[in-house]
Amino acid sequence: MPETLYIIDGHAQIYRSYYAVMGLKSPSGEPTNATFGFVGMLLKLLQLRNPTHIVLAMDAGTSGREEVDTQYKAQRKPMPEDMPPQIERILQIVETLGIPVYREEGFEADDAIATLVRQVRTDPQCPECRIYMCTKDKDLDQLIDERVVMYDIQMNEEIDAAGLLTKKGYTPGQARDVLALTGDTVDNIPGIPGVGPKTAAKWIATYGSLDGLIAAKEAIGGKIGEAFRANLHVLANSRKLVELRFDVPVPPLDW
Numbered sequence: 001m002p003e004t005l006y007i008i009d010g011h012a013q014i015y016r017s018y019y020a021v022m023g024l025k026s027p028s029g030e031p032t033n034a035t036f037g038f039v040g041m042l043l044k045l046l047q048l049r050n051p052t053h054i055v056l057a058m059d060a061g062t063s064g065r066e067e068v069d070t071q072y073k074a075q076r077k078p079m080p081e082d083m084p085p086q087i088e089r090i091l092q093i094v095e096t097l098g099i100p101v102y103r104e105e106g107f108e109a110d111d112a113i114a115t116l117v118r119q120v121r122t123d124p125q126c127p128e129c130r131i132y133m134c135t136k137d138k139d140l141d142q143l144i145d146e147r148v149v150m151y152d153i154q155m156n157e158e159i160d161a162a163g164l165l166t167k168k169g170y171t172p173g174q175a176r177d178v179l180a181l182t183g184d185t186v187d188n189i190p191g192i193p194g195v196g197p198k199t200a201a202k203w204i205a206t207y208g209s210l211d212g213l214i215a216a217k218e219a220i221g222g223k224i225g226e227a228f229r230a231n232l233h234v235l236a237n238s239r240k241l242v243e244l245r246f247d248v249p250v251p252p253l254d255w
Contacts, residue, residue: 009135
């Protein structure tokens with residue numbers, strides 16, 4: 001049986017658990033809704049998938065992208081006050097279970113995942129390991145390939161490269177350019193006004209890349225073409241903001 005590595009996107013799963021069931025507390029008054037949901041998710045993963053290896057990727061504070069754009073994620077609401085103690089409790093549980101945590105100040109969990117995926121792809125100790133990114137983060141679409149898939153634990157659903165093309169209309173290699181065009185209101189990444197995922201995917205499929213699209217900018221007609229040409233200046237930074245980093249100083253996976 002080939003080895004399987006499941007990389008859990010920590011904060012994404014914790015937030016998802018937090019809002020799934022609100023108001024749970026222990027008899028001592030400790031908030032437990034996120035902890036309860038996260039541990040339930042983890043048990044489901046172990047029971048359904050029987051992974052050979054699991055790691056947890058977490059944000060660690062600053063992302064490093066503030067140097068590209070000071071407004072990056074600036075509008076996000078503060079974390080609910082009862083979440084930090086639950087994150088600490090979850091990390092205690094994860095540590096007790098022997099699950100390594102990958103995080104580094106100045107990088108996001110996405111970057112830790114990207115770095116780890118690249119390491120494992122080229123690790124001679126496990127040349128056939130299949131990697132499952134336990135997240136729904138569209139930025140990580142960029143990493144999908146023949147050995148790397150997106151996995152939704154709650155829905156028990158995998159998305160590979162063919163599934164990505166069917167579901168979203170673009171390939172992993174096109175994901176960065178599509179994301180730069182659409183932007184992201186949650187992360188405060190500017191895109192082209194009025195351009196959604198379908199239009200962006202269609203443009204990139206037609207012109208091959210963002211650079212090819214820019215070179216053919218006069219061929220884009222109508223109001224959407226005007227918006228595109230008027231906002232070309234945002235695309236360089238947007239592409240940097242959605243681009244994953246592969247240089248997080250995390251230790252290699254100890255098989």
